[in-house]
Amino acid sequence: MDRTPPQDYETLRLEVSARYDSLSKRLRQIASFAWDHPTIMAMETTAVIAERAGVQPSALIRFAKAFGYSGFSEMQRPFQQHVSERSASYKERIRSVNGPGGTSDKKSPMGILDQYCEANATAMSNLREGVNAADLETAIDYLHNAEHIYTMGQRRSFPVVSYLNYSLNQAECRAHLLHGLGGMLFDECRSMTPKDVLIAISFSPYSEETARVVSIAKQNNTPIIVITDSALNAIASQATICFEVEDAEVYTFRSLTTSMCLAQTLATALLFRNETAEVNNN
Numbered sequence: 638m639d640r641t642p643p644q645d646y647e648t649l650r651l652e653v654s655a656r657y658d659s660l661s662k663r664l665r666q667i668a669s670f671a672w673d674h675p676t677i678m679a680m681e682t683t684a685v686i687a688e689r690a691g692v693q694p695s696a697l698i699r700f701a702k703a704f705g706y707s708g709f710s711e712m713q714r715p716f717q718q719h720v721s722e723r724s725a726s727y728k729e730r731i732r733s734v735n736g737p738g739g740t741s742d743k744k745s746p747m748g749i750l751d752q753y754c755e756a757n758a759t760a761m762s763n764l765r766e767g768v769n770a771a772d773l774e775t776a777i778d779y780l781h782n783a784e785h786i787y788t789m790g791q792r793r794s795f796p797v798v799s800y801l802n803y804s805l806n807q808a809e810c811r812a813h814l815l816h817g818l819g820g821m822l823f824d825e826c827r828s829m830t831p832k833d834v835l836i837a838i839s840f841s842p843y844s845e846e847t848a849r850v851v852s853i854a855k856q857n858n859t860p861i862i863v864i865t866d867s868a869l870n871a872i873a874s875q876a877t878i879c880f881e882v883e884d885a886e887v888y889t890f891r892s893l894t895t896s897m898c899l900a901q902t903l904a905t906a907l908l909f910r911n912e913t914a915e916v917n918n919n
Contacts, residue, residue: 642705642712646675646719649712650868652704657869660703663692667700669869671716679716683709749887756885757894764882764895776878776903779860780810781910783834787826787859789815789850790838797864797896798838804904808911815850826850831858836903838864838896839872840884851875864899 643649653668660668670690671678677689687694701712742748780786786805790798798814805812815826829835835854839847843865851872854861863876866883873879882899885892 643715646715649704649715654868654874658871658874663696664700664703665869666690667692667696669867672867672869675716676720679713679720752887753885753892756887757892760883760885760892760895761898764898767882768880768899772878772880773902773906776862776880777906777910779834779862779877780805780903780907781914783832783860784811784830785833786810786812787815787829787833787835787854788812788838789826789835789847791844791846792842793840793891793893794838794844794847794864794896797893797900798836800897801836801838801900801904804901805907808904808908810907810911817846822846823849823853826853827857829854829857829859831860834860834862836862836864837872837876838900839870840866840891840896841870843870843872848872862903864896 643652650672653671657665657668667690674689677686681689683694683697687697690697697709701707701709704712706712743752788798788802788805802812802814813825815822817825826835835851837847837851837854848871851861851863852875855875860877861872861875863872863879864882865873865879866881867873868879868881873881880899882895884895
């Protein structure tokens with residue numbers, strides 16, 4: 638018996654995320670393209686989408702049928718509904734800020750500053766719209782009740798994790814930065830328990846070490862809070878709570894503004910939660 642395919646964008650997105658790891662390499666490629674370019678998925682022909690995604694048109698049909706649709710045209714309907722409600726995805730909106738306006742010489746120092754300011758302003762607006770309030774409250778609950786908070790992030794994520802770990806310690810939390818000094822990374826993270834919390838931050842190209850730490854935390858039944866740029870990756874699929882953020886990008890250089898803002902929000906909200914609890918206990 639044929640199952641009913643997802644009828645709306647969010648349901649489809651959740652199902653693709655849940656099944657992402659089990660998809661073939663080609664279908665994962667289509668899934669990642671779809672979430673980065675919903676407007677193209679909604680409006681373009683199969684031939685154009687296939688060319689932009691770097692796949693054969695037949696792969697798009699296989700992708701649609703894998704989720705219960707009769708064909709690719711039927712699968713486009715959730716994307717069309719989504720795009721009609723929101724003019725473009727977060728990533729597309731961020732990339733669009735490099736259009737007319739501001740300083741005429743885009744590559745002058747002031748022109749570059751203008752572009753970063755515009756891109757970051759758009760990214761911050763998207764962050765405010767995209768973060769689920771219930772997820773944020775639940776994340777603070779986990780952090781408030783945790784005996785120890787472990788933080789993990791490498792490469793571009795490291796500045797955010799370092800700041801977050803510093804802020805958590807300033808809030809008198811037992812925060813531990815998993816940096817792997819002396820080759821002890823995986824020995825350190827094996828001490829995590831269900832009473833602790835792991836905050837893992839990772840952006841493309843994703844750190845294999847971060848993915849391994851998340852896997853160990855999952856095995857230890859440790860709650861995992863993930864900050865990442867896509868829900869379609871190994872650490873996001875194992876998260877207890879996942880915050881998907883998109884930092885601004887100008888000339889292939891990516892900012893950390895939205896990621897840092899979310900980290901500051903977690904630390905500050907936890908501080909206020911701890912202060913309130915202390916007052917109520919006295």
